[in-house]
Amino acid sequence: MGLKVLTVDDSRVMREMLLMALTGAGFEVVQAEDGQHGLEVLPGAAPDVIITDINMPRMDGFGFIEGVRRTERYRGTPILVLSTEFDAAKKTRAREAGATGWIVKPFDAEKLVAAVNRVAA
Numbered sequence: 001m002g003l004k005v006l007t008v009d010d011s012r013v014m015r016e017m018l019l020m021a022l023t024g025a026g027f028e029v030v031q032a033e034d035g036q037h038g039l040e041v042l043p044g045a046a047p048d049v050i051i052t053d054i055n056m057p058r059m060d061g062f063g064f065i066e067g068v069r070r071t072e073r074y075r076g077t078p079i080l081v082l083s084t085e086f087d088a089a090k091k092t093r094a095r096e097a098g099a100t101g102w103i104v105k106p107f108d109a110e111k112l113v114a115a116v117n118r119v120a121a
Contacts, residue, residue, distance in 0.1 A: 005116060006030045007030070007052075009031075014082075014105070015033075018031075036064075048077070049119060050068065050080070051081075051112075053082060061083070061094070066097045082107060100119050101119060
């Protein structure tokens with residue numbers, strides 16, 4: 001099995017699209033429905049790469065990224081933000097929280113897979 005990817009998105013449709021794109025590329029995928037759920041499944045998931053949305057209920061992507069970075073084991077785990085947002089201030093805030101990169105929705109499956117492989121290298 002290839003890399004393990006944790007996807008965090010409140011949209012069921014987006015989670016299904018990510019699952020299809022990533023498993024189709026040979027990745028193992030663990031899914032979470034929002035930032036809070038993402039932090040809950042993180043220890044058991046032990047991902048190589050994390051993909052997270054920003055706008056979610058309970059805990060947004062910024063809070064999730066900060067929570068991941070507070071955990072010693074995942075300080076260096078690459079985190080890609082996948083969002084409809086493309087505002088420079090939000091990108092800066094995500095980077096300051098610890099995000100590795102930013103991909104705008106809707107995503108191209110091949111480019112997403114390439115980005116995951118690139119940050120995991």
